[in-house]
Amino acid sequence: MNGNTQKELKCTRYLTGEMEPEDRLVFEIELSVDEELLKLFRDYKTIWQLYPQTEFDQSDSEIDNSSPARGWYKKLSKPILGLAAVLLVVVVSLHFFKGSNSLIHQITTAKNERIRILLPDSSEVVLNSKSSIEYPDSYDEIREVTLKGEAYFKITKDKQRPFIVHNNGFDVKVLGTSFSVNTHTDQKKISLKEGKVEVLIKDNNDKITLNPNEQLLLDTNKNRVIKRNFNVHTELSWVDNLLILENLPFKEALTKIDSFYGVRFIINDPHIQQQRITGAFKDQNLEDFISSLEFITNVKVIYDEACSCYLIKAIKND
Structure with a gap:
């Protein structure tokens, strides 16, 4: 034994x-x-x-x-x-809050995995790869979830009960709307598709309101907040298992690629970092995506066990 x-x-x-x-x-x-x-x-x-x-x-x-x-x-x-x-x-577990009889569901996705969740109030969630969410089996006065990673929310309208997404550093409060939250990197993103949300930044208690097609960037390293418009189609395409890279510098594209597949890609070559990439990758697993990436960008992708990441290198011509 x-x-x-x-x-x-x-x-x-x-x-x-x-x-x-x-x-x-x-x-x-x-x-x-x-x-x-x-x-x-x-x-x-x-x-x-x-x-x-x-x-x-x-x-x-x-x-x-x-x-x-x-x-x-x-x-x-x-x-x-x-x-x-x-x-x-x-990756799906049940547990109790201390001192409470409320049953809490915890769901975690693996790399290159996206799942759809129906919450107790019939709100819908799409959880992106390498992310986790916690929510109770029923709601009372306030509807709440706790998110780590990235998720898209389509919230059922209920004026009497606000819906709050808790994150490390900020909360998002809504009544009925469609939006996404991404906390994978130091630059957190809240992207609003429909309705209206209020973002509470915990460090200074600032409240920022977003309208449709607006995005809030919270840079925790630089302690900076940026509010801007965004392209809903390209930003939220991952919800339909579609990765869209639209004329992006390779270095910038890695942020979207990393979030989509839940793995880490690294480029050390400055020339490749500035190389622009355009493509749409639908329902591709990681292996197929890497093959497509190597073909359209003329690079070699190698897995490095030392950093548990994928290194993107230039192909050396003999």
């Missing part, structure tokens, strides 16, 4: 009441010194709380009277172990 399996068994036996008092004391001491075990135990405890004892049929034939919890453990141990594995490895 490997170390992880032993830890999983300890967590299960502790929660089911199968541990002897002296073993429980030792386990609690281990929790205080082993961060990995503590995290695993918290995950198991969350799942355990999802399955209250009263929901299960505990007939006398299934319960071992020598231990009050043993019958419950027999019926729940396999589901719990399976659910715990799911909780730890899949």
Whole structure:
């Protein structure tokens, strides 16, 4: 039995009441010194709380009277172990806020993955690659989500309940509208397609209102805010799994490419950085995109394990 399996068994036996008092004391001491075990135990405890004892049929034939919890453990141990594995490895998880009974959904996308989500109020979200979102299973007075990365929102109108997107550094408040938020880089972007949004910048409590076809750039490195018009078609094409590069310097195009595929491309050659690129890439996976990129720009793309990134280099002519 490997170390992880032993830890999983300890967590299960502790929660089911199968541990002897002296073993429980030792386990609690281990929790205080082993961060990995503590995290695993918290995950198991969350799942355990999802399955209250009263929901299960505990007939006398299934319960071992020598231990009050043993019958419950027999019926729940396999589901719990399976659910715990799911909780730890899949990108969609459920957990509870401390001190609250509100169930929170957390969804995370992998690289080159985009998914559509329907929120409890029927608002729609498209989550871009390498991004995550958290939202409750129901809304009360305020509709809220927390976003890391990039997402496009189409919000159901509800004048009585505003919709707020929380991010690190700013919040976006809306009533009913279509817009995108991108926090992948140091230059955050809020792009409004329809309706009206109010952006609250947390550092100075400034409030900035956006109208349709307006975009707000928040440069965290330079502490600068820019409000400008933008091209809705090219900026939001990723929602339809389409990457559009329209006569952009290669260096500038990398920002869109990185966000679209959830990986990092690097150009060290100044000449290639200024080379302009135009193209539309529909439903292409990363491998096909790299092949297309090499063909239309006459470069070579090489994966570098040292930086976990793709290096774009000039092709040397013999």
